[in-house]
Amino acid sequence: xxxxxxxxxxxxxxxFLIKMLLLVGCCGVEAxxxxxxxxxxxxxVKPSTGFRGNDSRMGVWRNGRIEPLEPADWPExxxxxxxxxxxxxxxxxSSLFVVIAGFGLPGRYIAxxxxxxxxxxxxLDLNPQTIRTQLALGRRxxxxxxxKAEALRAAGLAEANVLALTIPEQAAVEKACLAARTIKPDxxxxxxxxxxxxxxxxLRQGADEVIIAEQEVATRFYDxxxxxxxxxxxxxxxxxxxGHAPE
Numbered sequence: 001x002x003x004x005x006x007x008x009x010x011x012x013x014x015x016f017l018i019k020m021l022l023l024v025g026c027c028g029v030e031a032x033x034x035x036x037x038x039x040x041x042x043x044x045v046k047p048s049t050g051f052r053g054n055d056s057r058m059g060v061w062r063n064g065r066i067e068p069l070e071p072a073d074w075p076e077x078x079x080x081x082x083x084x085x086x087x088x089x090x091x092x093x094s095s096l097f098v099v100i101a102g103f104g105l106p107g108r109y110i111a112x113x114x115x116x117x118x119x120x121x122x123x124l125d126l127n128p129q130t131i132r133t134q135l136a137l138g139r140r141x142x143x144x145x146x147x148k149a150e151a152l153r154a155a156g157l158a159e160a161n162v163l164a165l166t167i168p169e170q171a172a173v174e175k176a177c178l179a180a181r182t183i184k185p186d187x188x189x190x191x192x193x194x195x196x197x198x199x200x201x202x203l204r205q206g207a208d209e210v211i212i213a214e215q216e217v218a219t220r221f222y223d224x225x226x227x228x229x230x231x232x233x234x235x236x237x238x239x240x241x242x243g244h245a246p247e
Contacts, residue, residue, distance in 0.1 A: 102167035
């Protein structure tokens, strides 16, 4: 929580929203990923690719795997991701607003989460075609450079609770952090960085949270290989228990 601010119900929702952004902002939670704090909680399970509206099912994250709670005819080996369920308390009228800077895959995941929760947002991106597409979909969107104060103002940063910096250019992320603090000093900034060393620098420039790409990749490799090794070892132990030595 920011210093000197009372913990109201609206801020509780905002803090939980930040955690959800960290959960899905980089590439979503997939089977084999490691998010122990989310274990046992219900969520919408959606295929990582080829998603269409009615492909969603209820599921639970448990033991490093997604367990669907509803029948689905998804093909064997398909990867899934979780969209956390909105809190039971209504968030309408809570004055939450998010600026999503950069609308590649991370930005699209965040937008999907926010729409699921009925939280208004604005897309800020340099690509004019991206902005035209988002406007045609009825979303608030502004073309501009997120590292520039005027672009952040045009996207509504002055009214935002959260700035999600998903842009891959590290220098632009740092400039955006500095610019954002001049516009709204208490906005929560969640920033994407490629390396842990840059993460510390971005935090010094004003980010509140960083999503480190190399750390996410390392965690995914560790978790998926650990799951594979566990399955292989379990199979070997089962074979041994049956009186046969593993090959």
